[in-house]
Ligand SMILES: Nc1nc2c(ncn2[C@@H]2O[C@H](COP(=O)(O)OP(=O)(O)OP(=O)(O)O)[C@@H](O)[C@H]2O)c(=O)[nH]1
Protein backbone atom coordinates (compact mmCIF):
# COMPACT_ATOMS: atom_id res chain seq x y z
CA UNK A 1 0.00 0.00 0.00
CA UNK A 2 1.34 3.45 -0.91
CA UNK A 3 1.89 5.84 2.01
CA UNK A 4 -1.00 8.25 2.66
CA UNK A 5 -1.09 11.59 4.44
CA UNK A 6 -3.71 14.24 5.02
CA UNK A 7 -5.69 16.53 7.30
CA UNK A 8 -8.98 15.93 9.12
CA UNK A 9 -10.78 18.81 10.85
CA UNK A 10 -12.77 18.09 14.03
CA UNK A 11 -15.72 20.47 14.42
CA UNK A 12 -18.70 20.74 16.77
CA UNK A 13 -20.44 22.51 19.63
CA UNK A 14 -18.43 23.15 22.81
CA UNK A 15 -18.10 20.21 25.20
CA UNK A 16 -19.14 17.43 22.80
CA UNK A 17 -15.74 15.67 23.20
CA UNK A 18 -13.72 16.89 20.19
CA UNK A 19 -10.44 17.11 22.10
CA UNK A 20 -11.11 13.82 23.90
CA UNK A 21 -11.62 12.16 20.51
CA UNK A 22 -8.41 13.66 19.10
CA UNK A 23 -6.51 12.37 22.14
CA UNK A 24 -8.03 8.91 21.76
CA UNK A 25 -7.33 8.79 18.03
CA UNK A 26 -3.73 9.97 18.42
CA UNK A 27 -3.10 7.94 21.56
CA UNK A 28 -1.41 10.89 23.28
CA UNK A 29 -2.67 13.83 25.28
CA UNK A 30 -2.53 16.48 22.59
CA UNK A 31 -5.31 18.72 23.76
CA UNK A 32 -6.63 19.56 27.21
CA UNK A 33 -10.20 18.54 28.07
CA UNK A 34 -12.64 19.54 30.79
CA UNK A 35 -16.31 19.31 31.73
CA UNK A 36 -16.57 23.08 31.17
CA UNK A 37 -17.50 24.42 27.74
CA UNK A 38 -14.98 26.36 25.67
CA UNK A 39 -11.94 24.54 26.91
CA UNK A 40 -10.06 24.58 23.61
CA UNK A 41 -9.14 28.10 22.48
CA UNK A 42 -6.61 27.45 19.68
CA UNK A 43 -6.38 25.31 16.59
CA UNK A 44 -4.26 22.34 17.65
CA UNK A 45 -2.86 19.60 15.44
CA UNK A 46 -2.85 16.04 16.77
CA UNK A 47 -0.75 13.81 14.54
CA UNK A 48 -1.34 10.07 14.21
CA UNK A 49 1.58 8.21 12.66
CA UNK A 50 1.66 4.62 11.48
CA UNK A 51 3.96 2.94 8.98
CA UNK A 52 1.23 3.32 6.32
CA UNK A 53 -0.15 6.81 6.90
CA UNK A 54 -0.10 10.11 8.76
CA UNK A 55 -3.36 11.76 9.78
CA UNK A 56 -3.18 15.33 11.05
CA UNK A 57 -6.28 15.89 13.19
CA UNK A 58 -7.17 19.54 13.53
CA UNK A 59 -8.78 20.12 16.93
CA UNK A 60 -10.79 23.33 17.08
CA UNK A 61 -12.56 25.56 19.60
CA UNK A 62 -16.26 24.64 19.94
CA UNK A 63 -18.52 26.73 17.72
CA UNK A 64 -19.83 29.61 19.85
CA UNK A 65 -20.90 33.24 19.60
CA UNK A 66 -18.88 35.17 22.17
CA UNK A 67 -18.77 38.91 21.57
CA UNK A 68 -15.14 39.74 22.27
CA UNK A 69 -11.81 39.54 20.47
CA UNK A 70 -10.93 36.19 22.02
CA UNK A 71 -14.28 34.84 20.77
CA UNK A 72 -13.55 36.22 17.30
CA UNK A 73 -10.12 34.59 17.38
CA UNK A 74 -11.64 31.24 18.39
CA UNK A 75 -14.28 31.48 15.67
CA UNK A 76 -11.63 32.21 13.06
CA UNK A 77 -9.53 29.31 14.31
CA UNK A 78 -12.51 26.99 13.83
CA UNK A 79 -13.68 28.38 10.50
CA UNK A 80 -10.17 28.37 9.03
CA UNK A 81 -9.57 24.79 10.13
CA UNK A 82 -11.70 23.25 7.39
CA UNK A 83 -9.93 24.90 4.46
CA UNK A 84 -8.07 22.38 2.34
CA UNK A 85 -8.67 19.39 4.62
CA UNK A 86 -9.32 15.90 3.28
CA UNK A 87 -12.30 15.23 5.56
CA UNK A 88 -14.43 17.04 8.10
CA UNK A 89 -15.62 15.27 11.24
CA UNK A 90 -18.63 16.88 12.90
CA UNK A 91 -18.98 15.72 16.50
CA UNK A 92 -22.26 15.56 18.46
CA UNK A 93 -22.88 14.67 22.09
CA UNK A 94 -25.34 11.73 22.02
CA UNK A 95 -27.22 13.14 25.01
CA UNK A 96 -27.47 16.70 23.80
CA UNK A 97 -28.27 16.73 20.10
CA UNK A 98 -30.25 19.82 19.13
CA UNK A 99 -30.73 22.92 17.06
CA UNK A 100 -27.17 24.18 17.54
CA UNK A 101 -25.80 20.94 16.09
CA UNK A 102 -28.17 21.02 13.12
CA UNK A 103 -27.02 24.56 12.33
CA UNK A 104 -23.38 23.47 12.42
CA UNK A 105 -24.06 20.45 10.20
CA UNK A 106 -25.98 22.53 7.66
CA UNK A 107 -23.15 25.01 7.44
CA UNK A 108 -21.01 22.32 5.79
CA UNK A 109 -23.58 21.20 3.21
CA UNK A 110 -21.89 23.01 0.34
CA UNK A 111 -18.31 22.27 1.42
CA UNK A 112 -16.82 19.92 -1.13
CA UNK A 113 -15.03 17.36 1.00
CA UNK A 114 -16.12 14.17 2.74
CA UNK A 115 -18.14 14.81 5.89
CA UNK A 116 -18.37 12.30 8.72
CA UNK A 117 -20.84 12.66 11.54
CA UNK A 118 -19.66 11.30 14.88
CA UNK A 119 -22.12 10.78 17.70
CA UNK A 120 -19.90 10.69 20.78
CA UNK A 121 -20.54 9.76 24.45
CA UNK A 122 -22.54 6.80 23.18
CA UNK A 123 -21.99 4.76 26.35
CA UNK A 124 -24.42 7.16 28.04
CA UNK A 125 -27.43 6.26 25.94
CA UNK A 126 -29.13 3.41 24.09
CA UNK A 127 -30.52 2.67 20.65
CA UNK A 128 -34.18 3.34 21.59
CA UNK A 129 -33.34 6.82 22.80
CA UNK A 130 -31.12 7.45 19.79
CA UNK A 131 -33.54 6.21 17.14
CA UNK A 132 -35.59 9.41 16.56
CA UNK A 133 -32.41 11.47 16.44
CA UNK A 134 -30.73 9.11 14.01
CA UNK A 135 -33.66 9.23 11.63
CA UNK A 136 -33.54 13.04 11.72
CA UNK A 137 -29.77 13.04 11.09
CA UNK A 138 -30.25 10.55 8.30
CA UNK A 139 -32.06 13.25 6.35
CA UNK A 140 -28.73 14.99 5.82
CA UNK A 141 -27.90 13.29 2.56
CA UNK A 142 -24.70 15.28 2.13
CA UNK A 143 -23.16 13.47 5.10
CA UNK A 144 -20.93 10.69 3.78
CA UNK A 145 -20.67 8.47 6.87
CA UNK A 146 -22.15 8.15 10.34
CA UNK A 147 -20.49 6.52 13.33
CA UNK A 148 -21.17 6.36 17.08
CA UNK A 149 -18.20 6.56 19.46
CA UNK A 150 -17.14 6.85 23.04
CA UNK A 151 -13.86 8.68 23.54
CA UNK A 152 -14.15 7.64 27.20
CA UNK A 153 -14.54 3.92 26.68
CA UNK A 154 -12.62 3.84 23.38
CA UNK A 155 -15.62 2.52 21.48
CA UNK A 156 -15.29 2.68 17.66
CA UNK A 157 -12.15 4.80 17.77
CA UNK A 158 -10.19 2.41 15.53
CA UNK A 159 -13.20 2.09 13.25
CA UNK A 160 -13.38 5.87 12.90
CA UNK A 161 -9.67 6.00 12.12
CA UNK A 162 -10.04 3.33 9.42
CA UNK A 163 -12.94 5.24 7.94
CA UNK A 164 -10.85 8.39 7.75
CA UNK A 165 -7.79 6.71 6.22
CA UNK A 166 -9.97 5.92 3.18
CA UNK A 167 -10.23 9.65 2.48
CA UNK A 168 -6.51 10.41 2.70
CA UNK A 169 -4.61 11.01 -0.52
CA UNK A 170 -1.35 9.25 -1.27
CA UNK A 171 1.62 11.43 -0.40
CA UNK A 172 4.54 12.22 1.86
CA UNK A 173 4.02 13.00 5.58
CA UNK A 174 3.48 16.67 6.45
CA UNK A 175 5.23 16.41 9.83
CA UNK A 176 8.15 14.34 11.12
CA UNK A 177 6.73 10.90 11.85
CA UNK A 178 7.91 10.90 15.48
CA UNK A 179 5.88 14.03 16.40
CA UNK A 180 2.32 14.01 17.68
CA UNK A 181 1.56 17.72 17.73
CA UNK A 182 2.56 20.97 16.05
CA UNK A 183 2.59 22.77 19.39
CA UNK A 184 5.69 23.56 21.47
CA UNK A 185 6.38 22.28 24.98
CA UNK A 186 5.95 25.87 26.15
CA UNK A 187 2.43 26.03 24.68
CA UNK A 188 1.55 22.62 26.16
CA UNK A 189 2.70 23.81 29.62
CA UNK A 190 0.35 26.80 29.46
CA UNK A 191 -2.49 24.48 28.46
CA UNK A 192 -1.77 21.98 31.24
CA UNK A 193 -1.84 24.80 33.82
CA UNK A 194 -5.13 26.03 32.35
CA UNK A 195 -6.58 22.51 32.45
CA UNK A 196 -5.84 22.23 36.18
CA UNK A 197 -7.41 25.65 36.76
CA UNK A 198 -10.50 24.47 34.84
CA UNK A 199 -10.56 21.36 37.00
CA UNK A 200 -10.14 22.93 40.42
CA UNK A 201 -11.80 26.34 40.09
CA UNK A 202 -15.56 26.67 40.17
CA UNK A 203 -18.08 28.12 37.78
CA UNK A 204 -17.10 30.98 35.51
CA UNK A 205 -13.70 31.75 37.09
CA UNK A 206 -11.54 29.71 34.69
CA UNK A 207 -13.32 31.19 31.67
CA UNK A 208 -11.83 34.58 32.55
CA UNK A 209 -8.33 33.14 32.81
CA UNK A 210 -5.39 33.21 30.46
CA UNK A 211 -2.02 31.65 31.15
CA UNK A 212 1.02 33.78 30.43
CA UNK A 213 4.32 31.95 30.52
CA UNK A 214 6.77 34.63 31.65
CA UNK A 215 9.87 32.41 32.06
CA UNK A 216 10.59 29.21 30.18
CA UNK A 217 14.18 28.12 30.65
CA UNK A 218 15.11 24.72 29.23
CA UNK A 219 18.86 25.29 29.29
CA UNK A 220 19.44 23.47 32.61
CA UNK A 221 18.61 19.97 33.78
CA UNK A 222 15.56 21.28 35.61
CA UNK A 223 13.16 23.24 33.42
CA UNK A 224 12.26 26.54 35.05
CA UNK A 225 8.80 27.88 34.34
CA UNK A 226 7.13 30.99 35.75
CA UNK A 227 3.52 31.50 34.75
CA UNK A 228 0.90 34.13 35.43
CA UNK A 229 -2.71 33.17 35.81
CA UNK A 230 -4.23 36.30 34.36
CA UNK A 231 -7.81 36.99 35.42
CA UNK A 232 -10.12 39.66 34.02
CA UNK A 233 -11.90 40.03 37.37
CA UNK A 234 -10.14 41.52 40.42
CA UNK A 235 -12.62 39.75 42.74
CA UNK A 236 -11.41 36.39 41.47
CA UNK A 237 -7.78 36.96 42.40
CA UNK A 238 -8.12 35.81 46.00
CA UNK A 239 -10.24 32.80 45.02
CA UNK A 240 -7.55 31.68 42.58
CA UNK A 241 -4.85 32.07 45.24
CA UNK A 242 -7.05 30.38 47.85
CA UNK A 243 -6.72 30.53 51.61
CA UNK A 244 -3.01 30.47 52.49
CA UNK A 245 -2.28 30.01 48.79
CA UNK A 246 -3.83 26.56 48.87
CA UNK A 247 -5.64 26.70 45.51
CA UNK A 248 -2.64 28.01 43.60
CA UNK A 249 -0.51 25.28 45.20
CA UNK A 250 -3.00 22.62 44.16
CA UNK A 251 -3.07 23.86 40.55
CA UNK A 252 0.72 24.17 40.57
CA UNK A 253 1.58 20.74 41.93
CA UNK A 254 -0.90 18.97 39.69
CA UNK A 255 0.36 20.86 36.61
CA UNK A 256 4.00 20.29 37.56
CA UNK A 257 3.53 16.52 37.85
CA UNK A 258 2.01 16.37 34.39
CA UNK A 259 4.63 18.67 32.83
CA UNK A 260 7.44 16.57 34.36
CA UNK A 261 5.87 13.48 32.89
CA UNK A 262 5.60 15.12 29.48
CA UNK A 263 9.08 16.65 29.48
CA UNK A 264 10.69 13.60 31.08
CA UNK A 265 12.68 15.81 33.45
CA UNK A 266 12.34 17.79 36.69
CA UNK A 267 10.38 21.02 36.51
CA UNK A 268 10.40 24.05 38.80
CA UNK A 269 7.05 25.72 38.35
CA UNK A 270 6.06 28.99 39.97
CA UNK A 271 2.58 30.43 39.56
CA UNK A 272 1.45 34.01 40.10
CA UNK A 273 -1.94 35.69 39.77
CA UNK A 274 -2.33 38.89 37.78
CA UNK A 275 -5.41 40.98 37.14
CA UNK A 276 -5.86 42.37 33.67
CA UNK A 277 -9.34 43.66 33.03
CA UNK A 278 -10.66 43.11 29.51
CA UNK A 279 -7.68 41.08 28.31
CA UNK A 280 -10.12 39.23 26.07
CA UNK A 281 -10.59 42.44 24.09
CA UNK A 282 -6.96 43.58 24.11
CA UNK A 283 -5.12 42.61 20.90
CA UNK A 284 -1.64 42.95 22.41
CA UNK A 285 -2.53 40.88 25.49
CA UNK A 286 -4.19 38.23 23.31
CA UNK A 287 -1.07 37.89 21.24
CA UNK A 288 1.08 37.64 24.42
CA UNK A 289 -1.19 34.91 25.78
CA UNK A 290 -0.87 32.66 22.73
CA UNK A 291 -3.70 33.91 20.53
CA UNK A 292 -1.60 35.23 17.73
CA UNK A 293 -3.19 36.14 14.39
CA UNK A 294 -0.25 34.60 12.58
CA UNK A 295 -1.48 31.15 13.69
CA UNK A 296 -4.85 31.59 11.95
N1 LIG B 1 -19.35 10.22 29.06
C1 LIG B 1 -18.49 10.65 28.15
N2 LIG B 1 -17.89 11.83 28.35
C2 LIG B 1 -17.02 12.24 27.40
C3 LIG B 1 -16.72 11.48 26.24
N3 LIG B 1 -15.83 12.19 25.50
C4 LIG B 1 -15.59 13.33 26.18
N4 LIG B 1 -16.30 13.36 27.33
C5 LIG B 1 -16.30 14.41 28.38
O1 LIG B 1 -16.94 15.56 27.85
C6 LIG B 1 -16.34 16.74 28.40
C7 LIG B 1 -15.87 17.64 27.25
O2 LIG B 1 -14.82 16.99 26.55
P1 LIG B 1 -13.81 17.83 25.65
O3 LIG B 1 -13.01 16.81 24.90
O4 LIG B 1 -13.09 18.84 26.45
O5 LIG B 1 -14.85 18.53 24.67
P2 LIG B 1 -14.59 19.57 23.48
O6 LIG B 1 -15.63 19.29 22.44
O7 LIG B 1 -13.18 19.51 23.05
O8 LIG B 1 -14.92 20.94 24.20
P3 LIG B 1 -14.43 22.44 23.82
O9 LIG B 1 -12.96 22.43 23.68
O10 LIG B 1 -14.91 23.24 24.99
O11 LIG B 1 -15.16 22.80 22.55
C8 LIG B 1 -15.18 16.26 29.27
O12 LIG B 1 -15.63 16.24 30.61
C9 LIG B 1 -14.90 14.87 28.76
O13 LIG B 1 -14.35 14.02 29.75
C10 LIG B 1 -17.36 10.21 26.08
O14 LIG B 1 -17.17 9.48 25.12
N5 LIG B 1 -18.24 9.86 27.07
Ligand SMILES: [Mg+2]
Nearest residue numbers: 018019039040
Ligand atom coordinates in the same frame (compact mmCIF):
# COMPACT_ATOMS: atom_id res chain seq x y z
MG1 LIG C 1 -11.70 20.94 23.08
